[in-house]
Amino acid sequence: MFCPHCGADLGAGASFCPKCGKSANVVARPQAAIKQTFAGSIGYWIGRNPILAIVLMAAVIWLISRALPKGENQNTAQPKPVVTAINSTPIVTPPSTPPPKFRLYKFKLDQPISYVVPVNTTDEQIKSLLWLFRQKVRTGGFTEIGITQPVSKQWGQYGSQSGMLLVYRGDRCANETYISDAQLAKGNLGSCGYGEHDDGYYQWGVDGDPNKDDAGIRTKNGENLHVFDYKDNWHPSSEALQKVDQKVKDQWNEEYTPRQQFAVAMTNELNREGIDIDASADAANPKQLDFESKLFNNHEFRQSFLTKVLPTMQANLCNAGFRSIRIVQEGDSDAGQSYPLQCSQ
DSSP, X not given: OBOTTTOOBOOTTOSBOTTTOOBSHHXXXXXXHHHXXXXXXXXXXXXXXXXHHHHXXXXXXXXXXXXXXXXXXXTTOOOOOOOOOOOOSOOOOOOSSOOOOOEEEEOOTTSOEEEEEOTTOOHHHHHHHHHHHHHHHHTTOGGGGTOOSOOEEETTEEEOSSEEEEEEESSSSTTGGGOOHXXXXXXXXXXTOSSOOOXXXXXXXXXXXXXXXXXXXXXXXXXXXXXXXXXXXXXXXXXXXXXXXXXXXXXXXXXXXXXXHHHHHHHHHHHHTTOOOEEEEOXXXXXXXXXXXXXXXXXXXXXXXXXXXHHHHHHHHHHTTOOEEEEESSGGGOOOEEEEOOOOO
16 A cells, blocks of 8 residues: 555555655545446446356456466366387398308318308398398307308307308408418418408407497498498397297207216216215206316315326217316305316317
């Protein structure tokens, strides 16, 4: 409230202005009259015009709905837009171009494996061949690309956890990776001279992971072109993986079962001789025979077993398919120590 005479601020319920001393009721009465007149006018017009009443009511409802917090007015709330998550990783598919005819040129353990394709093979055909290598390696189909032996030796075990396949147009340069250091020192660089002349490569086992791979080609124009790598998150089809699982199961039954039977027979024989030693085929590596006993805590017994007993059974162990043994002292808490059998094959 303000004084209508001097404009001073009036306290609540003041009858006279504290500044000029004049009556302040002049303000209250006109305001009351205005309110009464306005209310009477609205009531009069609503009574005389029902359509106006409906319009005013709708306007009031609309204003209230706009003032309500979001979600409280369920009848007038607009539906929220549906946001669909989009996978930012592109779908990777092998090229549709058929791979060329190829043959394994040369193979050597712990060396890149050379393949030869026709001289007129196109860049797109080599890309398809690299994809074929990827599919076969990732599904364990090594024999389908001519690889029938272990590719590398890692942590003392032969296997195919890593390797590199090189592709050459023609066999002129295909032998370059097999030139010895002694030959290179004498200046024998091969028929293609210094450098690398492969037209494509595929490698797997990057960073020690068999599922991490990489591939590229050297185009006919001499450019190095990346084809794919493990960052594309490509995986073989479920059908192919099922075949791999079945192959692993078949290989397990073929290798582990007969060797475990051999180990059980050896355990029984040792126990009959009064030697408390348990023999078993290693669950993670069926080509390894584990000997477990508390007797191995004794250093003299351990040495005697390795130097005198083991040589007498070495031939039988090799014939049974074992390539190493492991001496375990205290059960699962002891990792044990492995020894190669030095089998001739």
